[in-house]
Amino acid sequence: xxxxxxxxxxxxxxxxxxxxxxxxxxxxxWVKVEDGNTRVGVTDYAQxxxxxxxxxxxPKEGMEVKQMKPMGTAxxxxxxxxxxxxxxxxxxxxxERLRESPELVNESPYDEGWIALIEPxxxxxxxxxxxxxxxxxxxxxxIIEKK
Amino acid sequence: xxxxxxxxxxxxxxKNMKRTVLxxxxxxxxxxxxYAGYEMPLWYKGVISEHMAVRDRVGIFDTSHMGRLLIKGxxxxxxxxxxxxxxYSQLDVMKAQHAFLCNSRGGVIDDFLAFKxxxxxxxxxxxxxNREKDIKWIKENMGSFNVALLDLxxxxxxxxxxxxxxxxxxxxxFGDEIVKIKHMWSSWFSFNGVRTLISRTxxxxxxxxxxxxxxxxxxxxxxxxxxxxxxxxxxxxCGLAARDTLRLEAGFCLYGNELDxxxxxxxxxxxxxxxxxxxxxxxKEALLRQVRKGVRKIRVGLRMIERGIPRKGMxxxxxxxxxxxxxxxxxxxxxxxxxxxxxxxxxxxxxxDRVKISVRGRLAEAEIVKFPxxxxxxxxxxxxxxxxx
Numbered sequence: 001x002x003x004x005x006x007x008x009x010x011x012x013x014x015x016x017x018x019x020x021x022x023x024x025x026x027x028x029x030w031v032k033v034e035d036g037n038t039r040v041g042v043t044d045y046a047q048x049x050x051x052x053x054x055x056x057x058x059p060k061e062g063m064e065v066k067q068m069k070p071m072g073t074a075x076x077x078x079x080x081x082x083x084x085x086x087x088x089x090x091x092x093x094x095x096e097r098l099r100e101s102p103e104l105v106n107e108s109p110y111d112e113g114w115i116a117l118i119e120p121x122x123x124x125x126x127x128x129x130x131x132x133x134x135x136x137x138x139x140x141x142x143i144i145e146k147k
Numbered sequence: 148x149x150x151x152x153x154x155x156x157x158x159x160x161x162k163n164m165k166r167t168v169l170x171x172x173x174x175x176x177x178x179x180x181x182y183a184g185y186e187m188p189l190w191y192k193g194v195i196s197e198h199m200a201v202r203d204r205v206g207i208f209d210t211s212h213m214g215r216l217l218i219k220g221x222x223x224x225x226x227x228x229x230x231x232x233x234x235y236s237q238l239d240v241m242k243a244q245h246a247f248l249c250n251s252r253g254g255v256i257d258d259f260l261a262f263k264x265x266x267x268x269x270x271x272x273x274x275x276x277n278r279e280k281d282i283k284w285i286k287e288n289m290g291s292f293n294v295a296l297l298d299l300x301x302x303x304x305x306x307x308x309x310x311x312x313x314x315x316x317x318x319x320x321f322g323d324e325i326v327k328i329k330h331m332w333s334s335w336f337s338f339n340g341v342r343t344l345i346s347r348t349x350x351x352x353x354x355x356x357x358x359x360x361x362x363x364x365x366x367x368x369x370x371x372x373x374x375x376x377x378x379x380x381x382x383x384x385c386g387l388a389a390r391d392t393l394r395l396e397a398g399f400c401l402y403g404n405e406l407d408x409x410x411x412x413x414x415x416x417x418x419x420x421x422x423x424x425x426x427x428x429x430x431k432e433a434l435l436r437q438v439r440k441g442v443r444k445i446r447v448g449l450r451m452i453e454r455g456i457p458r459k460g461m462x463x464x465x466x467x468x469x470x471x472x473x474x475x476x477x478x479x480x481x482x483x484x485x486x487x488x489x490x491x492x493x494x495x496x497x498x499x500d501r502v503k504i505s506v507r508g509r510l511a512e513a514e515i516v517k518f519p520x521x522x523x524x525x526x527x528x529x530x531x532x533x534x535x536x
Contacts, residue, residue, distance in 0.1 A: 051178070052193050054478040055456055055485075057507075073507065075456055077194040077477055078388050099454075 214278030249430030309355030352397025398518025457487030
């Protein structure tokens, strides 16, 4: 993974970054497969739409989550958003730093602002239902056009 | 992730939406959303930064979406005395007074501020969402009163300048006379030859002014002049989101949240806008009955003890029993905790009592507190501490 530049690692759709090494939901969550587990969070578009995130209600460790069912919320001053789990399984770790620093989701949505690590229960099947970076970028283009 | 913005919704249906004369500034520098039929700025730099600019220094708001009505004629005061909850006969010229238009049940049709501009002339500032309803209600009840009602909303831009350094900024444009205006009073000024009414009023809890410019075309010049005068104080343009968090921290009601036609000023704890004297006014009987016999619900402040943000519509519980509901809530940018307002049965309204708020199924503990939410010695227009210039 070394030696690549930003343009290979991600693409920009308008002001929104789409990482090439992630899969996406139509509701603006991302998934990264790491050693059989999945790390999940919300996308750059999601954090920019919400603007200043002041509170994240995290799922509990050990909790069972289902693909595209709510697992928590992200709140800005004015808005509340449900965060859907992109994958079914058991929450094995949550990003405790978000309790004190929910703004990490704004500052670093794909890295330090991750939300949970999930041990997937039906990974191969469910990955097929997610969007590739190109498909997600197309979805963003459609959303921007409508604005 | 599904994003719901509530009343301050993002733009999606722009058909038939109104814009204020300053719209091009908002579109260039801010995030636009719709509110009360207007496309308005939700924020520019960010809610927290704008909010803190007003608490610590000075902020400028385009509030031209608010309704501005003029009632004139020999019986103008008599009409207001009859259709509103306050008495306008003894009001001094250039002074402002709060009141409510109530229905016969005492429910609030609208809350407003009225300035007495002359013996037979009153200038009303009403809520944007209620303007047309108010005009209809006033006309229906004008009957035999010798008055004329004029809607000046689209002819008279309104700008609010709020914060502990607001007078420092405005005196550079309008001179020392601006500092002499007392709270809830107004005075006439000239801006580039245009008559401008300036009042020491606001909706943030801080010292501040509201400016009404009698010539629409000069609105940009006035906005720019204030931005320039305020630049040494790091003035920030502020959107509706900060306007909402500021009024909430100050404990002020927002029509549609704390006030509606099923809620009375007595229940909202706003007796200062209701005067019972020997005159008759619409809703008097119902309001008097509540003062004598008590209310079914009363407005309280809620301060979270456990983590979470109260939001409109959430239930308030005590010992597992539902005792009320939340009408407004936010993360307080100043206190950095969840705060809110709501209505509870009077027996559960004691300051210091603990209640639970149902935050999407989780019960989070909150305390009933007094308004404002901040320490009055440190913030707000009566602050004792020196300014952090």
